[in-house]
Amino acid sequence: MKLGSFSILVAAWIVSCVRASTTSTFSPARPPAIPLAVRSPYLSTWLDVGSDGGDGGYLAGEWPDFWSNQITGWAGMIRVDGQVYTWMGLPGTTTVTQLAFEYTSTRSVFIMNVGGMVQMNITFLSPITPDDMKRQSLVFSYLHVDVVSTDGNEHDVQLYADISAEWVSGDRTAVAQWDYGVTDDGVAYHRVYRQTQLLFSENTDQGEWGYWYWATDNRAGLTYQSGRDVDVRGSFSSNGLLGNSKDTKYRAISNDWPVFGFANDLGSVNSTTASALFSIGLTQDKAVQYERTSGVVSLPSLWTSYFSTELDALEFFHNDYSHAATLSTDFDSRVETDSLAAGGQDYLTITSLSARQALGATQLCGTQDEYYLFMKEISSDGNVNTVDVIFPAHPFFLYANPEFLKLLLDPLFEIQESGLYPNTWSMHDIGSRYPNATGHNNGDDEPMPLEECGDMLIMTLAYALKAQDTNFLKQHYTLLKQWTSYLVADALYPSNQISTDDFAGSLANQTNLALKGMIGIEAMAVIANLTGHTADAKNFTNIAHNYIAQWQVLGVAHDANPPHSTLAYGANDTHGLLYNLYADAELGLDLVPQSVYEMQSNFYQTVQLTYGVPLDTRHNYTKGDWEMFTAAVASKSTQQMFIHDLAVWIDQTPTNRAMTDLYNTVGGNYPEVTFVARPVVGGSFALLLLQEGL
Numbered sequence: 213m214k215l216g217s218f219s220i221l222v223a224a225w226i227v228s229c230v231r232a233s234t235t236s237t238f239s240p241a242r243p244p245a246i247p248l249a250v251r252s253p254y255l256s257t258w259l260d261v262g263s264d265g266g267d268g269g270y271l272a273g274e275w276p277d278f279w280s281n282q283i284t285g286w287a288g289m290i291r292v293d294g295q296v297y298t299w300m301g302l303p304g305t306t307t308v309t310q311l312a313f314e315y316t317s318t319r320s321v322f323i324m325n326v327g328g329m330v331q332m333n334i335t336f337l338s339p340i341t342p343d344d345m346k347r348q349s350l351v352f353s354y355l356h357v358d359v360v361s362t363d364g365n366e367h368d369v370q371l372y373a374d375i376s377a378e379w380v381s382g383d384r385t386a387v388a389q390w391d392y393g394v395t396d397d398g399v400a401y402h403r404v405y406r407q408t409q410l411l412f413s414e415n416t417d418q419g420e421w422g423y424w425y426w427a428t429d430n431r432a433g434l435t436y437q438s439g440r441d442v443d444v445r446g447s448f449s450s451n452g453l454l455g456n457s458k459d460t461k462y463r464a465i466s467n468d469w470p471v472f473g474f475a476n477d478l479g480s481v482n483s484t485t486a487s488a489l490f491s492i493g494l495t496q497d498k499a500v501q502y503e504r505t506s507g508v509v510s511l512p513s514l515w516t517s518y519f520s521t522e523l524d525a526l527e528f529f530h531n532d533y534s535h536a537a538t539l540s541t542d543f544d545s546r547v548e549t550d551s552l553a554a555g556g557q558d559y560l561t562i563t564s565l566s567a568r569q570a571l572g573a574t575q576l577c578g579t580q581d582e583y584y585l586f587m588k589e590i591s592s593d594g595n596v597n598t599v600d601v602i603f604p605a606h607p608f609f610l611y612a613n614p615e616f617l618k619l620l621l622d623p624l625f626e627i628q629e630s631g632l633y634p635n636t637w638s639m640h641d642i643g644s645r646y647p648n649a650t651g652h653n654n655g656d657d658e659p660m661p662l663e664e665c666g667d668m669l670i671m672t673l674a675y676a677l678k679a680q681d682t683n684f685l686k687q688h689y690t691l692l693k694q695w696t697s698y699l700v701a702d703a704l705y706p707s708n709q710i711s712t713d714d715f716a717g718s719l720a721n722q723t724n725l726a727l728k729g730m731i732g733i734e735a736m737a738v739i740a741n742l743t744g745h746t747a748d749a750k751n752f753t754n755i756a757h758n759y760i761a762q763w764q765v766l767g768v769a770h771d772a773n774p775p776h777s778t779l780a781y782g783a784n785d786t787h788g789l790l791y792n793l794y795a796d797a798e799l800g801l802d803l804v805p806q807s808v809y810e811m812q813s814n815f816y817q818t819v820q821l822t823y824g825v826p827l828d829t830r831h832n833y834t835k836g837d838w839e840m841f842t843a844a845v846a847s848k849s850t851q852q853m854f855i856h857d858l859a860v861w862i863d864q865t866p867t868n869r870a871m872t873d874l875y876n877t878v879g880g881n882y883p884e885v886t887f888v889a890r891p892v893v894g895g896s897f898a899l900l901l902l903q904e905g906l
């Protein structure tokens with residue numbers, strides 16, 4: 213049937229009515245942005261949601277985008293008995309009707325009703341396989357589509373999906389090149405890349421080098437085409453198939469927008485499910501620059517150790533779907549069972565949204581003999597393996613696989629133990645801009661000495677206890693002791709400095725920061741004991757206990773009603789989240805008396821605003837990661853308050869980019885500073901880790 217203009221008008225009217233009267237369900241919540249393909253700093257595509265317009269969260273009708281906001285064109289259309297509907301992006305005007313959206317730790321699933329004839333289940337799976345480095349090393353993600361007839365009739369169905377060249381560079385004037393092929397094992401792929409490769413460079417945070425693969429099964433009924441967006445999509449809309457043709461006019465990304473399409477003729481679809489599987493991913497032979505004493509070296513992506521060619525990697529990934537899906541379901545189930553037991557459904561709403569985001573800021577690099585996990589401090593400044601970003605995220609990594617935490621810490625130890633960093637305190641990061649882990653030979657990194665020394669000591673012990681790796685402590689004893697000396701000098705009366713919450717400004721005598729330093733000293737006492745340095749253990753535990761006794765006088769407003777810790781010593785009318793208390797419980801130190809835990813638990817309930825408790829008295833904004841650290845060591849009712857507020861915020865926030873960790877507790881929007889997609893959301897696993905124990 214040909215659509216006349218009247219039918220088009222009617223169809224458009226029906227769509228708007230449907231959209232207005234039928235809203236999709238969102239389960240367990242409608243998050244600020246939906247992760248679609250999120251696996252590394254450069255494979256990070258989302259569907260922005262927000263709730264400002266009241267209409268976010270629909271896969272059809274809006275373009276997916278990279279975390280830093282530029283579109284990564286990804287389009288889907290379906291043709292049912294000759295009628296064309298858009299199911300992803302904005303390639304056409306008539307959209308499917310979204311019935312439901314659901315997320316787990318590894319999946320985002322959309323259920324679509326297509327004209328009352330067929331139903332589509334669309335699954336975006338970004339696998340998390342923590343115990344399987346081979347699979348985890350691949351920077352690839354799946355899109356799986358099921359189609360089934362729902363009205364008792366058979367329907368003639370063709371399914372279309374494409375990507376645009378926007379995936380290959382943040383510079384829309386950059387020239388893209390591409391080709392098409394089929395592997396020996398029958399994987400059909402478009403390969404798209406920046407014609408001029410700019411190794412280790414970024415533009416608008418997209419990687420400017422490497423090769424993008426967009427693939428599907430090469431089977432009967434598959435057609436492909438590269439070319440101008442309107443031509444390729446138009447060919448599908450009119451004919452339900454593509455020309456098996458390749459546009460050879462390589463050109464700028466924005467010049468007649470080249471797209472790379474696949475059309476699957478699913479034939480006659482009845483009540484038996486018909487499916488199509490797509491893979492999207494990035495291969496970069498060389499992934500990061502890394503500073504060694506011998507100079508700066510290029511480290512390969514770890515997948516190059518397992519696969520001799522890019523096509524082998526692609527083929528393995530694509531054909532591995534059912535296995536990767538099973539492993540991902542295992543991870544989903546583990547997070548679900550543990551989260552429900554620890555904090556209920558609201559808690560699962562938070563943890564399951566955080567998992568892909570936390571891991572998605574990292575990439576495994578090196579060789580099988582010697583590999584590392586590199587992390588990008590996404591959106592705040594792009595630093596590499598920032599200590600005070602790994603710290604808030606570390607509960608996720610320890611929970612997923614303790615080795616991940618070691619792999620994040622190893623480069624920090626290596627660079628500092630090689631004498632490549634001049635300061636006596638811990639460095640802030642190993643490079644100002646991902647993917648260049650080229651160190652700070654001048655010691656000119658962002659100075660957060662107390663914060664980073666405390667973080668390193670706490671995380672090192674946490675890893676060693678969880679992995680039962682005492683050797684790790686022996687190996688790094690000298691440097692750990694050096695950092696402890698810094699803490700002994702500075703933790704009781706912290707000098708005027710910034711904490712990890714640098715956006716809030718610097719301050720002397722920060723109560724929460726001092727606490728971290730003292731816990732760090734006690735952590736060192738345990739480390740000393742575990743490595744046979746009993747005299748050190750005695751010395752450091754004495755100091756830590758002496759300090760903590762003074763801290764309870766200096767840092768607490770005892771006369772307040774109710775009493776509480778202060779933001780800074782003596783400032784009795786101030787308060788803040790005492791999130792560093794978490795490490796005392798995590799490490800089982802018992803340094804801080806239970807009365808402090810109880811005092812704080814009782815206090816937080818009195819300063820709750822709409823979406824949580826402010827970070828401190830200077831502002832009304834808060835940090836979701838620190839709220840989750842705080843909640844983990846609070847009484848059950850205070851814990852539930854924090855968890856509930858954050859889960860409600862996730863569902864209601866007007867912010868509309870990959871989940872921010874910094875938000876206003878009143879109104880739920882961004883404060884002056886906009887954080888996006890930062891890995892620190894891994895801090896939501898704090899309670900899970902505490903329940904599981906080290």
Ligand SMILES: *[C@@H]1O[C@H](CO)[C@@H](O)[C@H](O)[C@H]1NC(C)=O
Binds near residue numbers: 358
């Ligand atoms: C599609 O999703 C619906 C709703 O979750 C479910 O009942 C159905 O089994 C799914 N179909 C397939 C083929 O997975």
Ligand SMILES: *[C@@H]1O[C@H](CO)[C@@H](O)[C@H](O)[C@H]1NC(C)=O
Binds near residue numbers: 412413414501645648
């Ligand atoms: C990394 O360093 C190289 C020089 O080695 C430079 O060309 C590139 O722009 C840097 N990348 C970033 C993201 O700053």
Ligand SMILES: *[C@@H]1O[C@H](CO)[C@@H](O)[C@H](O)[C@H]1NC(C)=O
Binds near residue numbers: 482483484
């Ligand atoms: C549905 O279609 C499949 C695949 O074409 C076919 O094998 C099956 O017999 C059909 N089932 C019914 C109930 O017609």
Ligand SMILES: *[C@@H]1O[C@H](CO)[C@@H](O)[C@H](O)[C@H]1NC(C)=O
Binds near residue numbers: 697700747
């Ligand atoms: C205890 O440690 C501090 C800081 O490293 C050091 O200055 C002091 O000499 C040590 N005391 C003993 C008795 O070892």
Ligand SMILES: *[C@@H]1O[C@H](CO)[C@@H](O)[C@H](O)[C@H]1NC(C)=O
Binds near residue numbers: 705707720721
């Ligand atoms: C820190 O607090 C102590 C004790 O109240 C005080 O003597 C000192 O002046 C404070 N330091 C700064 C830099 O304000």
Ligand SMILES: *[C@@H]1O[C@H](CO)[C@@H](O)[C@H](O)[C@H]1NC(C)=O
Binds near residue numbers: 737741753
């Ligand atoms: C170190 O070991 C000794 C002897 O077992 C013990 O008494 C002490 O409490 C330990 N110290 C710490 C900080 O664990």
Ligand SMILES: *[C@@H]1O[C@H](CO)[C@@H](O)[C@H](O)[C@H]1NC(C)=O
Binds near residue numbers: 772
């Ligand atoms: C803060 O309160 C403590 C007791 O809770 C008191 O000793 C101290 O003098 C107060 N500080 C100020 C500046 O009022």
Ligand SMILES: *[C@@H]1O[C@H](CO)[C@@H](O)[C@H](O)[C@H]1NC(C)=O
Binds near residue numbers: 830831832878
């Ligand atoms: C926090 O929000 C409350 C309620 O809207 C307002 O009265 C107060 O001034 C705000 N505080 C700050 C520090 O912005």
